[in-house]
Amino acid sequence: MYTRNRTLHVTSSDDLDAVLPLSPTSFHVLVAMAGGPRHGYAIAQEVEELTSGRLVMGPGTLYGSLQRMTAAGLIEEATNPGEDGLHASRRRYYQMTPLGGTALRAESERLLHAANVARERLGT
């Protein structure tokens, strides 16, 4: 599925419906990747930072999520830019697919809308 996305750079609404709404973990992982390719541990650290320490991903949770998101076509493996210290060559890098980008945008819109409604009703 994601092969087709990558080659055609087209995102059908069916594909998008299949991945939306994003789970909070997927959402944060995608946000972390929006700045460019990352390796696993860097993703976990960035997610932790983004959520002010509320979401701390252990190795299993991290790669479990990465596996799932890869299968869903939200992310893909990226080539190792080879700039990261001692074990850099062994680390696997991940980047967002176009579907991932669209999904993140759609999810952000949805959350923003929901947040706006909430603020209106609360009168703030």
Place this chain on the structure above:
Amino acid sequence: MKDSPDRVRAAYERLLSLYPRGFVERYADDLLQAFDDRRSEARFTGTMGGLRLVLFLLRDFVTSVPMTHERRTERRGVDGIMNDIIRDLRFSVRMLLKNPMFTLAAVTTLALGIGLNAATFSAVHGLLLSPLPGAEDPDELVQLYREWPGIEFGSNSVPHYQDLRDRTPDVFENVSSWYFEPLSVSSDGRTERTIGMVVSANFFQTFGAIPQLGRPFLPGVEDRDPGAHAVAILSHGFWETRFGADPEIVGHTISLNGHPFEIVGVSPSDFQGPVSFAAPPIYVPLMMADVMGGGSNQLAARGSNRMNVVARLHDETTLIRAKQSLDAVLLQLREEYPDFYEDQLDHTVVMQRDAGIHPSFADAQTGMSTVMMVVVGLLLLIACVNVANLFLARARDRRREMGIRLSMGATRSRIIQQLLTESFLFSVIAGGAGLALANVTNGLLTSFSLPIDGPWAFNVETDSTVLWFTVGVSLAAGFIFGMAPALQSARSDTATAIKGESSDKVGRSRASNALVIAQVALSLLLLISSGLFLRSLQAATQIDPGFDSPGNLLMASVDPGLQGYDEARGKAFWDRMLEDVSALPEVSGVGLTSSAPLGLGSSDRSVEVPGYEFAEGERSSLHYTYVSEGYIEAMGIDLVEGRSFARQDDDSGPPVMIVNERFADRFWGDQSALGKTVRAAGRDWEVVGVVETGKYNSLGEDPTEFMYFPQRVLYRSDMAIVARSEGDPQIVLQRIQELVRAADPEMPVYDVRSMEDHMGIALLPARLGGAVLGIFGLLGLTLAAVGIYGVMAYSVSQRTRELGIRVALGADRASVLQLVLSEGLKLALIGTAIGLAGALAAARLVRGLLYNASPLDPIAFTLVPATLLAVAALAVYLPARRAARVDPIGALKSE
């Protein structure tokens, strides 16, 4: 610990196998890399950090393992298993409905077993195991007793209690006390007698029970001035039944023992008081003790021990610390009041939750409840065996079905799963039915009234613990009776099974035979045990209690002190009663006693006998009662020597007493007791009569010394009238109550019954034991008979062909009958032998609960096995007769 990080890493690496293989193959390096990265973080270094890391990883595993497995399970796993289970359940329901008689028999059998277990467990749980309902942190509560030679759990006097309370604040947060007090309650023109509770002012605070309405008693205020705090707290139950749950009740006045009391509160609904077997309807403060007791001197009498003391330990205080503190108090008290503390050895501290009904019954309680749980456990086992047998028989019928399923590609585990689902469905249904049965039984038990007046309330209910117990028992039962048949079915040899041949019949019937033997043995064990109890009961009724024909001996208790009579008025009242009752034409003798023999209460007091030295630790405190003239005659107690009491034996002359033969033998041996002196209650008493030795506290007791003091010398207001009736006992009881009412219409009369009924209290344990075990034994017998019949009938039906051939070859019907009968009886005999051996062992265990009956009672050990064998013979005979009638031609054609 240098290598510890690597050990952690190695452990982590090994745990990776929890993930699906594909995931590990792809991500193992990354996972270990992430692990290394994490471990180097500052928060995960050091000892605490290491611990944090382990917890962090555990949490990670818990979330990620199911997540990574999910894809596979989505397709086949969970859904697939659920599908299988639903299909199995549907199939099981169909099977159950297809064979309604089978289902009914199996469910009833199992429900009986489960129900009795649940009921017995709720009784044991409610009375002995569960913490006191409504008490806050019941584990901090302890009961305090005083120890004297021969008395481990002695009660406390009011001054002693007050000293304990005031001198132990270092170990106890609160020290409270209580005792039962008979009350005459009047309100809205209605008077009734009940048993209330006199409690210290900090009683409710100690238990952490906050009144539903109003306030508790006030420590520091309502424990100060004797007689000045006429306030009362109603129990929740009494408030509802007697006052219609009137929300405005606080502030109202009721009359207790003739004195006005203001109601200041209603206890919370979940707090039933400090004991698990009674719910006192009314509480009054300790300072009112002397007012309630009709001029008694409870509050100041250091020697009058009737209070139970319950204390709450401080947090972190151990029993040992508490004990040390109490030891110190005892040493002080010995200095201060040498007369009162000479004998006291120690204090006994018992955790409230371990105390049960009363710590002195602890052994009997555990013994009895163990016996009961073992018995119902056995019964459940018999039921399970029976149901297993039914299932086994059906499994044989279903061999063909199983064979076909196996040959069609079903795995054996699928078939076992299917059969286990069936038995679990069974146990769930049976468990539900059993729970319903337990509820009914508990209802009966709760409404069961002791043959003694009082606010008895047994804390027996089906709470969540009982529910879990039942669920556990049901599932275990389902497993026990489901496993064996399931394994056997799955072992089926496909080819022969489809052909319908019974190639391994021998193995099958061996399993059935073992079950039959087990059943016979177990029910014999039960029946002999109950036989022993029944024989013991019979023996008990034949014990000479030391008085004549209890059926014609009538009793009624009255306490004019409850109505505020002082001693002079009380004496006049009792004189009038003696005259009026003896004037009744149906009454041939009448007397008064402060406590009739074989009741629950007994009094003892220490004596000195001039010329007799008590040995160290020898019991010098002996049982006694106060009686009027005429009592010895009315009871039909034989006078051995001297004379009985007369009306002239009052405090104007020298005090006289009567002792029993055992007393006379112990202190004066061969000499005559007449004219001898006994020092007791601060006076010297001259022995004027000796009577036969009877039974005073229990029918099973050894000969006990006993003293009779004249009621005219030592006045007590609460007495029982004892009258010997020559007419209809019920009419005489009626007349006596009318006479009391004629003397004072407000006077409550209680414990009105014949001596025979009164003795029921002494016989209660044996009666209960006999009845319960008898019912259980009969159930066991029925179950075993059904089991034997089922197995034999099935075996005959399986052997129709063989028997047909035998008949065709010339065997006569008698020899076929004999063949089948001897086979069945052989099983019964083996079972009987095993059961007898078990019963011999069990008899040793119950010996302590039997009255005068030998644990090797010949009747129980012959009659019961004979009965069982007879029943077994009948169960075997019916199928055997059918076998003998086999039509050879039909039988040969059938397969």
